[in-house]
Amino acid sequence: MENNLKKASCIVLSILILLFFTKENNCENAFYKNIKLINNPNDLLVLVNKNNQLSNNYIPNNLESISLKFANKDKYLQKEAKEAFEKLSNEANKLGYYIIAVSAYRDYNYQNELFNYYVTEKGLEYALTCSAKPGHSEHQTGLAVDVEGENKDYDNFEDTKEFIWMKNNAHRFGFILRYPKGKEHITGFKYEPWHYRYVGIETATKIFKQNITLEEYLNS
Ligand SMILES: [Zn+2]
Numbered sequence: 001m002e003n004n005l006k007k008a009s010c011i012v013l014s015i016l017i018l019l020f021f022t023k024e025n026n027c028e029n030a031f032y033k034n035i036k037l038i039n040n041p042n043d044l045l046v047l048v049n050k051n052n053q054l055s056n057n058y059i060p061n062n063l064e065s066i067s068l069k070f071a072n073k074d075k076y077l078q079k080e081a082k083e084a085f086e087k088l089s090n091e092a093n094k095l096g097y098y099i100i101a102v103s104a105y106r107d108y109n110y111q112n113e114l115f116n117y118y119v120t121e122k123g124l125e126y127a128l129t130c131s132a133k134p135g136h137s138e139h140q141t142g143l144a145v146d147v148e149g150e151n152k153d154y155d156n157f158e159d160t161k162e163f164i165w166m167k168n169n170a171h172r173f174g175f176i177l178r179y180p181k182g183k184e185h186i187t188g189f190k191y192e193p194w195h196y197r198y199v200g201i202e203t204a205t206k207i208f209k210q211n212i213t214l215e216e217y218l219n220s
Helices: 002-026 079-094 108-122 124-130 154-159 161-173 201-210 214-219
Strands: 063-065 076-078 100-103 144-148 175-177 195-198
Touching (some): 063 079, 079 175, 144 154, 161 175, 175 201, 201 214
Antiparallel strands (some): 100 144, 144 195
16 A cells, blocks of 8 residues: 555656656746857847847947937947937927937947846846846847836836837837737746837837737747
8 A cells, every 4th residue: 555655656756847847848948048149140130039149249330329319328229220219219209208228239248247247246047037148138239229218217117108108109110119028938038118129110010019029020
């Protein structure tokens, strides 16, 4: 009797262990695995995420600084994205909204330092939740921008009237909310109300209307 009980416990335990590892492989831990080196870094729709990495020497060749009317310091974006962002910010301004860039292009080395800073200060697990490993940050493309609104606190951008406006209008200027709530299992990144990615008006409008992510758009 006792032997049978032991056997049964053993089987249950084995099944649980098996389920655990299957889940691990299918879920979050698929991120940062089977990493592909990006071969179209200059493509407007380039996909940079935890499975697609930019090389350490990739620098966009058309970076331009955002006017200080629309950025808190010297910040750079690719020409087309920069012009679109200035247009967005300018139009928002006329309507009484305050939307400025607080982070835009970041090079590989800067991202490396940023990631390592979080690892040293808060540990690897925390670093992985709030920062991308170097080569995996969309900011290296020069097509992504973090913004802040009236409360001048990008971390709490969601609480601003500017966020509501961005949510409904960013696509008209070619930007998408890149890491939406509830899509973390697809993007690999936590919800970031402040992070917008330039993809051009046509694509941004499709992504907005279908309420999907860039990953889903490129896979459809
Ligand atoms: Zn960002």
